[in-house]
Amino acid sequence: MTDASPALRPYVGRFAPSPSGPLHAGSIATALGSWLDARAHGGRWLVRIEDIDPPREQTGAAQAILNTLQRLGLHWDDTPLRQSAHLDRFEHALRSLEAGGQVYPCGCTRREIADSQSSGSAGGALHAERPYPGTCRAGLAPGRQARAWRLRVAPGVVQFNDRCLGSQAQEVSREVGDFVVRRADGLWAYQLAVVIDDAAQGVTDVVRGADLLGSTARQLLLTRTLGLPEPRYMHLPVVLAADGHKLSKQNGALAVDDQPPLLVLGQAMTHLGKHLGFDAPQISGAPPLQNWLAQATETWARRFGILRAF
Ligand SMILES: [Zn+2]
Incomplete structure (x- = not known):
């Protein structure tokens, strides 16, 4: 709640x-x-x-x-x-998500994720623009090292109202998949950091460029998973x-x-x-x-x- x-x-x-x-x-x-x-x-x-x-x-x-x-x-x-x-705020949030079984370590390299997605597509980019295939969801394969941490995304549509653009919906599980909250290079993912800091600063209204519209559903999922208050969103024309x-x-x-x-x-x-x-x-x-x-x-x-x- x-x-x-x-x-x-x-x-x-x-x-x-x-x-x-x-x-x-x-x-x-x-x-x-x-x-x-x-x-x-x-x-x-x-x-x-x-x-x-x-x-x-x-x-x-x-x-x-x-x-x-x-x-x-x-x-x-x-x-x-x-x-x-x-940075301790992010570490704390990750540990709490881990304790709740809501995140898991992923051992995939970018190349592996790209390869698993590129079958049938010519000249696919190496970065993952299609959903993460869930390779490590049930646990790391033997001998694999944890690289990144991913949020376990349940099926379902994330809906929100944008003060400029009206009703928005994204099925994160299908369009993005389990997404990274801590990167393989050890840095914190934007999605996690922005959610934690908006909550820590008591932000009620996020007004930002529409180039970030596509990440809003992921941020709402994290906000809800962490039990944090949801801000209102307003995405401005870029x-x-x-x-x-x-x-x-x-x-x-x-x-x-x-x-x-x-x-x-x-x-x-x-x-x-x-x-x-x-x-x-x-x-x-x-x-x-x-x-x-x-x-x-x-x-x-x-x-x-x-x-x-x-
Ligand atoms: Zn993986």
Whole structure:
């Protein structure tokens, strides 16, 4: 059972970037949407640096991200949390799942999983995009070493309501299979870490890019298995690069710190409004940052019918 529904808990939102590089137009639109939703609810907005994947991290990126948010007037509540500062939380969760028989060690290599899936398909990628076949579900084969840990996923459809996209459903057992909660390289899987930290920080509302929509059902499964309160979800339209791909540092995202803050925010708001159906506040006459953000918060509250009792 979960405790009070998110609507009955005081709103806590968060922005949770990984320090793999500076913020770009895409991550700024997500940060802005998440900030506006928290402010429109009169709630708290937390920043969490998801720094548990050292090979993908860039020195100085965490501080650069915080500097950019400050510069844009997207101020946070509480001290930003670094995920790497409390890895014991994840260890504890894994041990509790293990005690309940809900996870099991997997000895498969990526190559083995790919091979088991590639029969009949030409030129299949080596990474597992199709469901894990359940090779180690009943125990490791003799002589095999545990590499990763996987959650045992029962058949059934995971349903949830997305505040932007409406009713969503995924049959995780069929589409993903038993998924990894601790990776073969010893690092914590994103799915586990995000669920544990959202709960630990009392997050009621996850507002993030729609590129993460596909992992939401897995996170809900983990949330329910661990008996944690379920957040509400809102997945925002992803900003695409000119070539139609997801915007990233690799495909020419403009350095946002070289542009005026109001221009950056205005572009992010225009993007969100184009997909979500509202107009960005005018920038002509250059209102101070705080005025523009207050207007944008009003716009957001009106669009999503958020009652502002403060
Ligand atoms: Zn396996």
